[in-house]
Amino acid sequence: MADFETPELKDYIEVPLPQIGVMEGSGPFKAKPDHQEALGFPGELIDDWENVAINKLADLTNRYRGLRVFLDACVKCGACTDKCHYYLGTADAKNMPVARQDLLRSVYRYYHTPAGKFLKKFGMEKLIGARKLTEDIINEWYNYFHQCSQCRRCSVFCPYGIDTAEISMAAREVLDSIGVGQKYCNEIIGKVYKIGNNLGLPEPALADTLEGLEEEIEEDIGVAVKMPLDQKGKDILLVTPSADFFAEPHVDGLIGYAKVFHQAGLSWTLSSHASEAGNFGMFIGSYENMQRVSMRVREAAIELGVKRIVFGECGHAWRVAYSFLNTLVGPFDFLDPNYPVPQHILEVTHDLIQRGKLNIDASQNDHMTLTFHDSCNVARATRMGPKPGGQMVIPREVIKAVCNNYYDMPEDTIGEATYCCGGGGGILTDDLIEIRVKGAMPRMQALKTVVEENGVTHMAAICAICKSQFSKVIPYYGFTMDQIISVHQLVGDALVFESEISESSNESEETENEKE
Amino acid sequence: MSFLTILFATLFYFATAVLLFGVGYKIWQYAITPAPLKIPTMPAPITKLGVVLRMTEEVVLFKSLFKSNKWIWIFGWMFHFALLLVLLRHLRYFQEPVWWWVDLIQPVGMYAGFVLVIGLLGLITRRIVVARVRYITSPSDHLMLILIISIGLTGLAMRYILRTDIVSVKAFMLGLLYLDVQPIPTDWLFLTHITLVISLLLVFPFSKLLHAPGIFFSPTRNQVDNPREKRHIAKWAAKLDATRKS
Numbered sequence: 001m002a003d004f005e006t007p008e009l010k011d012y013i014e015v016p017l018p019q020i021g022v023m024e025g026s027g028p029f030k031a032k033p034d035h036q037e038a039l040g041f042p043g044e045l046i047d048d049w050e051n052v053a054i055n056k057l058a059d060l061t062n063r064y065r066g067l068r069v070f071l072d073a074c075v076k077c078g079a080c081t082d083k084c085h086y087y088l089g090t091a092d093a094k095n096m097p098v099a100r101q102d103l104l105r106s107v108y109r110y111y112h113t114p115a116g117k118f119l120k121k122f123g124m125e126k127l128i129g130a131r132k133l134t135e136d137i138i139n140e141w142y143n144y145f146h147q148c149s150q151c152r153r154c155s156v157f158c159p160y161g162i163d164t165a166e167i168s169m170a171a172r173e174v175l176d177s178i179g180v181g182q183k184y185c186n187e188i189i190g191k192v193y194k195i196g197n198n199l200g201l202p203e204p205a206l207a208d209t210l211e212g213l214e215e216e217i218e219e220d221i222g223v224a225v226k227m228p229l230d231q232k233g234k235d236i237l238l239v240t241p242s243a244d245f246f247a248e249p250h251v252d253g254l255i256g257y258a259k260v261f262h263q264a265g266l267s268w269t270l271s272s273h274a275s276e277a278g279n280f281g282m283f284i285g286s287y288e289n290m291q292r293v294s295m296r297v298r299e300a301a302i303e304l305g306v307k308r309i310v311f312g313e314c315g316h317a318w319r320v321a322y323s324f325l326n327t328l329v330g331p332f333d334f335l336d337p338n339y340p341v342p343q344h345i346l347e348v349t350h351d352l353i354q355r356g357k358l359n360i361d362a363s364q365n366d367h368m369t370l371t372f373h374d375s376c377n378v379a380r381a382t383r384m385g386p387k388p389g390g391q392m393v394i395p396r397e398v399i400k401a402v403c404n405n406y407y408d409m410p411e412d413t414i415g416e417a418t419y420c421c422g423g424g425g426g427i428l429t430d431d432l433i434e435i436r437v438k439g440a441m442p443r444m445q446a447l448k449t450v451v452e453e454n455g456v457t458h459m460a461a462i463c464a465i466c467k468s469q470f471s472k473v474i475p476y477y478g479f480t481m482d483q484i485i486s487v488h489q490l491v492g493d494a495l496v497f498e499s500e501i502s503e504s505s506n507e508s509e510e511t512e513n514e515k516e
Numbered sequence: 517m518s519f520l521t522i523l524f525a526t527l528f529y530f531a532t533a534v535l536l537f538g539v540g541y542k543i544w545q546y547a548i549t550p551a552p553l554k555i556p557t558m559p560a561p562i563t564k565l566g567v568v569l570r571m572t573e574e575v576v577l578f579k580s581l582f583k584s585n586k587w588i589w590i591f592g593w594m595f596h597f598a599l600l601l602v603l604l605r606h607l608r609y610f611q612e613p614v615w616w617w618v619d620l621i622q623p624v625g626m627y628a629g630f631v632l633v634i635g636l637l638g639l640i641t642r643r644i645v646v647a648r649v650r651y652i653t654s655p656s657d658h659l660m661l662i663l664i665i666s667i668g669l670t671g672l673a674m675r676y677i678l679r680t681d682i683v684s685v686k687a688f689m690l691g692l693l694y695l696d697v698q699p700i701p702t703d704w705l706f707l708t709h710i711t712l713v714i715s716l717l718l719v720f721p722f723s724k725l726l727h728a729p730g731i732f733f734s735p736t737r738n739q740v741d742n743p744r745e746k747r748h749i750a751k752w753a754a755k756l757d758a759t760r761k762s
Contacts, residue, residue: 018647018648018651062549063550063552064549065546065550065551068545068546069733069735072726072730073724073726073731073734074727075724075727076649076652076653076654076724077592077639078588078646078648078649079580079581080584081649081652083584093651096648096652098652115722127655127656127659128655152557155557155736156583157580157581158580159578159580159592160734161574161580161731161735161736162734162736163555163736287552287753287756288756295760295762302762323554324553324743325743326743326748327554327749327753329760340745342744379558380558381555387562388559388741389559391559416558416559
């Protein structure tokens with residue numbers, strides 16, 4: 001299938017011995033000058049890159065306390081060394097979280113710490129692992145900081161909470177500031193600015209797509225479930241990843257949201273201006289770009305005059321929405337204060353289920369046995385509901401309410417310890433397929449366990465990136481892409497609508513008559 | 517006063533000043549650097565009291581490390597807890613009369629010295645034996661462990677092998693404290709011990725030992741999970757807000 005070997009799935013996840021340089025040459029395509037400039041970055045590697053990079057790093061340590069503390073505090077205890085899915089999948093030493101951080105920390109020590117400044121005078125910087133910045137190091141940064149999905153698993157296990165995601169975001173921002181950007185992320189952010197979403201889907205095409213979906217639903221269940229676009233005066237603005245509009249299995253999730261809103265009688269609309277929940281500004285560590293991308297959500301909410309904002313299924317989007325949106329583009333005092341801003345679609349659905357507002361027949365999903373993949377960003381960077389850990393509980397309660405057969409994957413691979421799908425953090429691009437496949441190994445291993453032990457047939461996900469990534473890499477491990485499913489597809493399929501009720505009640509009467 | 521006494525008294529004062537000002541500067545720097553975004557590692561506490569509890573669990577019990585790796589946890593925790601006891605026990609050389617609770621921990625403090633060295637030997641063994649940890653280890657990581665092990669061993673040796681004249685040690689220490697310098701004992705074990713301690717004080721603010729103040733400032737551990745309820749905004753980010761259109 002490709003010119004690399006897919007890791008073999010064993011009975012449990014084996015921690016490999018570190019090897020040097022296995023993934024050294026694996027880097028994504030570089031951004032072209034116009035991708036860069038649209039985001040306010042230099043088009044190509046600037047002449048004075050060394051000084052600019054060093055100063056940018058100092059600037060970031062002054063702006064982000066986390067970065068400063070994380071660069072100083074690491075004691076190299078090794079607690080994180082076996083926690084990264086990319087290390088487990090590739091065995092490349094530089095994919096151990098601390099080793100990845102050290103790529104940047106070594107340069108920080110050389111230029112920005114008293115110890116480094118002192119020791120380099122005597123050529124003794126190696127004593128503390130400090131390094132002078134070179135063009136090779138720039139390349140090394142580029143490749144290895146695009147082998148991090150910013151999933152934060154290492155941060156859970158670090159005694160000081162050092163978060164490699166923060167380090168990798170900072171490194172990417174330094175690289176962007178000297179004109180070395182990643183094509184995938186930066187081109188996509190440009191599309192959001194120009195067109196309104198990551199996929200570059202313009203308003204007429206979006207309207208068309210939604211109309212097609214409405215027809216499809218009506219054909220399927222005989223109920224006119226609407227997918228309103230840009231309708232003013234509705235209560236809810238739904239912001240969802242643009243992949244939900246046509247990618248599989250995402251679109252079935254979108255159909256699920258629409259069915260939930262329809263059955264609960266909630267008034268809602270999508271927006272063509274904010275037709276993207278994703279925010280790749282986070283992946284490149286750029287506060288300014290993240291704010292600019294988020295601004296569309298605020299503008300759309302004001303423009304459409306909604307009372308609530310609800311986000312669809314997407315991991316990093318929910319991180320930006322839950323943790324950052326209020327900071328970036330708040331305050332949201334013009335919305336209904338009775339609801340948190342923003343809400344996750346699962347919070348809405350969960351609440352409706354709790355209050356008995358949905359008519360559910362879980363047996364509709366009896367042909368499947370489910371497990372659930374906690375998205376890294378949802379599990380470790382957000383919350384759902386009022387209680388800590390709700391982000392783990394609510395999706396499971398919703399799935400169990402609409403499916404009769406459910407099993408969790410092994411404890412150390414879910415919840416706060418969940419393994420990333422392997423495609424997060426802005427690396428969901430075909431030029432990085434090797435790291436994506438290898439990085440999915442731990443999750444695939446855990447899936448294999450429940451498939452073999454519990455007869456699990458499908459894995460539900462709540463993230464556009466997870467869904468795309470799994471659909472793509474799961475065949476490498478001998479599964480099929482239709483085994484990945486949106487949580488709201490499960491919900492949508494289990495909802496019973498009135499026209500169906502009358503039909504099925506007729507049917508059951510008939511069968512009873514036959515028995516007689 | 518002998519040259520040796522003046523030398524060590526001066527070094528001791530200098531090292532103490534470097535430690536206090538160096539670490540004080542870093543704490544000030546951490547305190548004034550903003551954390552512009554809410555990035556607690558979730559699930560996180562939703563109240564300040566919850567954060568205090570979380571931080572206490574981290575600092576006292578090394579909870580995250582416990583989740584991560586039982587070997588590092590046991591050796592690391594042995595070392596740190598023993599170090600605490602040893603430091604508290606050492607208070608007796610800086611006070612007259614000795615506080616009652618310092619007297620109370622004296623017997624435990626003596627054995628803590630062994631626990632401290634065993635913990636450190638465990639940690640250094642990991643650095644050599646475990647390939648992953650060996651890869652991420654710099655020479656300074658070994659030197660730091662060797663330094664503290666040597667401090668521990670010379671300390672234990674003064675007690676159990678070549679007993680030092682503890683009365684004159686205490687007189688020297690109290691003299692430093694009351695700015696009335698007394699002659700330093702010329703016992704080589706003691707001089708080695710105190711030289712190593714001075715080195716440790718000197719490198720503290722410039723090394724990874726900054727993890728000690730650092731952890732309290734770690735945003736992934738010290739932030740409250742309430743971004744939807746409360747708008748969190750850093751000064752430099754507020755300036756960007758002023759340029760917003762809506």
